[in-house]
Structures are given as structure tokens and as C-alpha cells.
Amino acid sequence: MADLAFKDACGPRPKKAFTLPNFIIYTTLTLLAIYYLAPLYVMIVTSLKTMPEVRLGNVFSLPQEVTIEPWIKAWATACTGLNCDGLSRGFWNSVQILVPSVVLSIAVASVNGYALAFWRFKGANLLFTILLFGAFIPYQVMLYPIVMILRDIGLYGDVWGLVIVHSIFGMPILTLLFRNYFSSLPEELFKAARVDGAGFWRILIRVLLPMSAPIVVVAIILQVTGIWNDFLFGVVYTRPESYPMTVQLNNIVNSTFGEKEYNVNMAATILTGLVPLVVYFVSGKLFVRGIAAGAVKG
Numbered sequence: 001m002a003d004l005a006f007k008d009a010c011g012p013r014p015k016k017a018f019t020l021p022n023f024i025i026y027t028t029l030t031l032l033a034i035y036y037l038a039p040l041y042v043m044i045v046t047s048l049k050t051m052p053e054v055r056l057g058n059v060f061s062l063p064q065e066v067t068i069e070p071w072i073k074a075w076a077t078a079c080t081g082l083n084c085d086g087l088s089r090g091f092w093n094s095v096q097i098l099v100p101s102v103v104l105s106i107a108v109a110s111v112n113g114y115a116l117a118f119w120r121f122k123g124a125n126l127l128f129t130i131l132l133f134g135a136f137i138p139y140q141v142m143l144y145p146i147v148m149i150l151r152d153i154g155l156y157g158d159v160w161g162l163v164i165v166h167s168i169f170g171m172p173i174l175t176l177l178f179r180n181y182f183s184s185l186p187e188e189l190f191k192a193a194r195v196d197g198a199g200f201w202r203i204l205i206r207v208l209l210p211m212s213a214p215i216v217v218v219a220i221i222l223q224v225t226g227i228w229n230d231f232l233f234g235v236v237y238t239r240p241e242s243y244p245m246t247v248q249l250n251n252i253v254n255s256t257f258g259e260k261e262y263n264v265n266m267a268a269t270i271l272t273g274l275v276p277l278v279v280y281f282v283s284g285k286l287f288v289r290g291i292a293a294g295a296v297k298g
Contacts, residue, residue: 047267074267094244106220174219229276
């Protein structure tokens, strides 16, 4: 009886870690991870090789002699058309485009989502429908009309013209996320703030935004990824001196003059994708929380 009581107190025996279902799951996940990480591995090891070693053709082999010269050349001296200053100029152009675009689009979308969630006005549903419809219009349809608008207001070819374009195109999906996130918050908070005499802006800034870190992180990651990786808008709406990093990368990789330096191309590609990768890995947990809160509720 004592043994039975001891077994009941300890609970059931833990299941064996190694079972056939677990083996199948982990094997599948491992194979998928290898499949998706293999190109990144090839890019990294190729970028650390000299060109004579790259010409040997063994893309999966580790570098016999590690060199960072391709990285230095990709950043500082690789030719992108008529200029041979590498990706450095494109990087700072991308930063000048990215920061105001992210701040402006998130600021406007948060106000839109807040108004649509709590300050319900006549025609709010129609406005929300129009915003959602705008999120699914193909960008290519509006390329030329936007060129004409930017030309008429004197911003065609300017960095600030591209900032406006990115802010407008990011607004519909961000408004949807903020509206759904705010709708998931307890309405009693809003009503209590109204009873205490708080107005439109005070409720947003003092009550709701401090609780909105997950959805703000989601918005930042979406905008950083979309804006930083954009090529189409960058090549259409800016001049060569204002080209973002992705356009500079395209000019390096597709250059038809001189020797094809695959190690420099790989290093340039990794440098171009580094910013959104860092942003995502730093804030990955909040991204998952924000998506769960802002994308399935409303």
C-alpha cells in the first residue's frame, strides 16, 4: 500500500524521449533546416574564399585560406555603374529612406487603428474597407501615376519622395494590425480614461501605446523588411546618387565589365540582408506575440 501511495504521489512515469513520432518530427525539421540554411552556408564560405579557390568549384568546402578582402571590397570599392565606392553609399541612402518611412507610417497607422477601434464615427467601416482594398492593389499599377504626382510636387528622384511612397503603401496593412490589436484590449480602459477626462491624444499616448509594444515591434519588422529589401520603388523613384542598397547590389552582381568576382557578390548580398535579419532576431519573441494579438482578433 505504501508503494502504491508513493507512486500516486510521484505521478505517472515520464514518457521516453526517443519515440518513433519524435524521431520523424526531428528528422524532418533537421532536413528542412539544412535545406534552407545550405544557401546561406554557401554564401558565407564563398565570401571568405579567394577567387582562385572559388574557381575550384567546390562550393561546400570550407575556405583553405580565410580572407575578408571580398567584404572590404563589397563595402568600399566595388563598382556600381560609374561609381566605385561599394555598398557604403547605398547603405546610408537606405538608412535615410528607412528611418523616416518607418516612423511616419507607424505613427499614422497607430492613430488610424486607434480611431477605428475606439472612436467609431460615421463611415468608419467604409473607410476601413477602402484601406484594406488599398493593401491588395498591385504596386505596378500605380508606378506611373506616382511618378507624375512626385514630379508635380518636385520630389521625383528625391529621397523624401521615396519616403512618402513607402509610408503610404505600408499604411493599410499596419492600420489593420493596429486596429485589430487595439480592439483586443479591454474597452473598460478606454471608458475609464474617458470618465477621468482624458481626450483623444492623451488616451492614445498615456494609456494604449505603453501597452502596444508587441504590435509596434511587428510593424517595425514588417516595414524594415519591406522597405530595406525593396528594389522596384528604389530604382524607379530615385536617381543614381540616391539609390538604396538593393539597387547598388543589383549593379554589383549584374556588372558586365571585368572579372566576375563571386566572393565579392556573396559578401555584398549578405551585407545587404544583414539589417532586417538583425532586427528580426533581436525582437523575434515580440514579433510572434504581436502577430498573434494583432492579426487574428478584431
